[in-house]
Amino acid sequence: MRIGAVDFLNTLPLIDGLEHLSDIELKRAVPSALIGELLADRVDIALCSLIDYQRSPEPLRIVPCGLLGCAGSTMTVRLFSQVPIGRITAVHCDTDSHTSVALLRVLLDEVHGLQPALVHFDARNRRVVETGEVLQWPETMLLIGDKVVSDSAPAVRYPYQADLGAEWFEHTGLPFVFAAWLAKPGNTAADEAGVILDRQRRHNNERRDGMMAAHAAHHGWPVDLARIYVHEMITYEWTEAAYLGAMRFFESACRLGVIDAVQPLEGVPWSDEVGCSS
Amino acid sequence: MRIGAVDFLNTLPLIDGLEHLSDIELKRAVPSALIGELLADRVDIALCSLIDYQRSPEPLRIVPCGLLGCAGSTMTVRLFSQVPIGRITAVHCDTDSHTSVALLRVLLDEVHGLQPALVHFDARNRRVVETGEVLQWPETMLLIGDKVVSDSAPAVRYPYQADLGAEWFEHTGLPFVFAAWLAKPGNTAADEAGVILDRQRRHNNERRDGMMAAHAAHHGWPVDLARIYVHEMITYEWTEAAYLGAMRFFESACRLGVIDAVQPLEGVPWSDEVGCSS
CATH class of the missing domain: 3.40.190.10 (Periplasmic binding protein-like II)
Incomplete structure (x- = not known):
C-alpha cells in the first residue's frame, strides 16, 4: 500500500x-x-x-x-497582517495550502465583508510565485503548517493576526x-x-x-x-x-464561487445529498 | 554639564x-x-x-x-498578550518604564474597563522581580524600548497586541x-x-x-x-x-490614583494651573 x-x-x-x-x-x-x-x-x-x-x-x-481538523484555534492556519483585518486589500497566500485559502476567502467575505486580491506566495522561499519577487514581510499573508511556529515572524512585524480555525468556530459553531x-x-x-x-x-x-x-x-x-x-x-x-x-x-x-458545486462526501458515515450549486 | x-x-x-x-x-x-x-x-x-x-x-x-513622544503608533511601547485584550487579568510590566505602565493602567481602565494585577518584570532577563521566577513568555506583558524590536517575541506566541501610543491617540485625539x-x-x-x-x-x-x-x-x-x-x-x-x-x-x-495630584508643568510654555487631585 x-x-x-x-x-x-x-x-x-x-x-x-x-x-x-x-x-x-x-x-x-x-x-x-x-x-x-x-x-x-x-x-x-x-x-x-x-x-x-x-x-x-x-x-x-x-x-x-x-x-x-479543529474545533477552535489551530495556531498553524493563520493570517498575519500589518494592517487591521478590516483594511486588508490583498493577501499573500501560502502555496502549501488549498483548503485554508478557500477558508480565508469564506471568512473574509462572510465575517468581514472583504474580497481581497490573492497572491500565490512561496512562503518557504518568501517569493511571489507569479513575479519571482522576494518579499520577506508581505503586508498581509496566510501561512499554514509548521513554519507558522518554526519560522515565526517577529511579533513586532505583525500586530494583527487571525486564527482561521478560531474564526470559523466563532462564526459557525462547527x-x-x-x-x-x-x-x-x-x-x-x-x-x-x-x-x-x-x-x-x-x-x-x-x-x-x-x-x-x-x-x-x-x-x-x-x-x-x-x-x-x-x-x-x-x-x-x-x-x-x-x-x-x-x-x-x-x-x-x-x-462564493470558490467551487462550482457541492458533491456529497462519499464514504463519510453521515453523508447525504446536498443542494448548492453556484 | x-x-x-x-x-x-x-x-x-x-x-x-x-x-x-x-x-x-x-x-x-x-x-x-x-x-x-x-x-x-x-x-x-x-x-x-x-x-x-x-x-x-x-x-x-x-x-x-x-x-x-508620539501622535499615534510608537511600535516600541507595546502590550503583548496570549489572550484577547478584554480577558487580561494580569500584566507583566517592563521595569525599564514608569510612564508606560501608568499609560497602560489609564488605557485599560478608560478604554477596556480593566484593572489587572501588575507584576514587575525584568524583561531583559525574563524574570519576575518579586519572586525571581524566570518566565520566557508571560501570558500578557508590556514591553518598551529597543527590545520590542531587537528581541521581538515570535508572532505565534502573541496573537493579541496593542500599541499604547496608537490607543492613546484613538482615545483622546492627542x-x-x-x-x-x-x-x-x-x-x-x-x-x-x-x-x-x-x-x-x-x-x-x-x-x-x-x-x-x-x-x-x-x-x-x-x-x-x-x-x-x-x-x-x-x-x-x-x-x-x-x-x-x-x-x-x-x-x-x-x-485613577496613579498619582496623587497634578502639578502644572513648570517650564513648558503653555503651562497653566490645573485642578485635579485624587
Whole structure:
C-alpha cells in the first residue's frame, strides 16, 4: 500500500509507527501536492486538502480513518497582517495550502465583508510565485503548517493576526476539516490502508506526549507548544459535527464561487445529498 | 554639564553629536533609572519618564529642549498578550518604564474597563522581580524600548497586541509624551545644557536617515523599521498639543490614583494651573 501524507508535526498522531510496517510505503508532501499524487496513481490513499475533494476532475471518496481538523484555534492556519483585518486589500497566500485559502476567502467575505486580491506566495522561499519577487514581510499573508511556529515572524512585524480555525468556530459553531484521507472509488488497497490507518491512529491516541517529546524539535517546535497543539487544537476523528462543519464550509465556498458545486462526501458515515450549486 | 539620557535608538535624534563636545558628560540609563540620577545630583539634566515629574519628592521643572513622544503608533511601547485584550487579568510590566505602565493602567481602565494585577518584570532577563521566577513568555506583558524590536517575541506566541501610543491617540485625539528633559529649579548648568540640546536636536532633524543607517544595527534594529520609527512614529518637540496630551494623561492618572495630584508643568510654555487631585 502506498500512502501519501503531510509531513507536518500535526500528522504524526495519524501516521507515526507506520514506518515499522513492511507492506506500507509512505510518501510525504505538502497538503496541496498530495491530490496530484493520488490522481496520478502514485499513491493509493492520500491525506489531501479537503477542498480538493470537490475540485477533483474525477470522483473520489473519503476513507474515514482520520483527518486533520479543529474545533477552535489551530495556531498553524493563520493570517498575519500589518494592517487591521478590516483594511486588508490583498493577501499573500501560502502555496502549501488549498483548503485554508478557500477558508480565508469564506471568512473574509462572510465575517468581514472583504474580497481581497490573492497572491500565490512561496512562503518557504518568501517569493511571489507569479513575479519571482522576494518579499520577506508581505503586508498581509496566510501561512499554514509548521513554519507558522518554526519560522515565526517577529511579533513586532505583525500586530494583527487571525486564527482561521478560531474564526470559523466563532462564526459557525462547527468544527473544521482541513485534510482528509481520499482514494479513488475502486482502489481496494485504499480500504486495507484505511484499516491500518484507523488502528494506528487509535493506538497513537495515548502516545501523543511521547511523540511530541521525540519529534517536536526536529519539526522546529518548542515542546510546550507542540503538546498543547496536538492535545487541544488539532482533531483527528470524523464525527457528525466534523461532517456538518465540512458541508457548511462547502456550501459557503460554493456560494462564493470558490467551487462550482457541492458533491456529497462519499464514504463519510453521515453523508447525504446536498443542494448548492453556484 | 552632566546629561542623563536614555540609551534607546529613539534618543539619537536628541543627543547624537553631543559626544564631540568637550564640556558635556553623557550618562546613559534606562528611562526609569534617570530620575534617581537627577534627584541624587549625579546629573544636571535628564531625559526622565514623564510621570516622574509628578511623583518626584521635590519640585522639578521641564527644560523644553525636546522630548520623546508620539501622535499615534510608537511600535516600541507595546502590550503583548496570549489572550484577547478584554480577558487580561494580569500584566507583566517592563521595569525599564514608569510612564508606560501608568499609560497602560489609564488605557485599560478608560478604554477596556480593566484593572489587572501588575507584576514587575525584568524583561531583559525574563524574570519576575518579586519572586525571581524566570518566565520566557508571560501570558500578557508590556514591553518598551529597543527590545520590542531587537528581541521581538515570535508572532505565534502573541496573537493579541496593542500599541499604547496608537490607543492613546484613538482615545483622546492627542499626542503623548513619554519622556522629557527635567532639572532641579535652581540648576543653571541645566539651562546651558538645554540651549545645547535644543541646538543639537534641530541640527539632527535633517540627519535622521544617516543616523539610522549608522546606528540601527548596533541597537538590533532593521534599518527599514528604524527609519519609519524616527520619521513617522517618534516625535521630539514640545508643541501645544503635546502639552495638552501630557496634561490629559496626568488628569487621567490622577483620577485613577496613579498619582496623587497634578502639578502644572513648570517650564513648558503653555503651562497653566490645573485642578485635579485624587
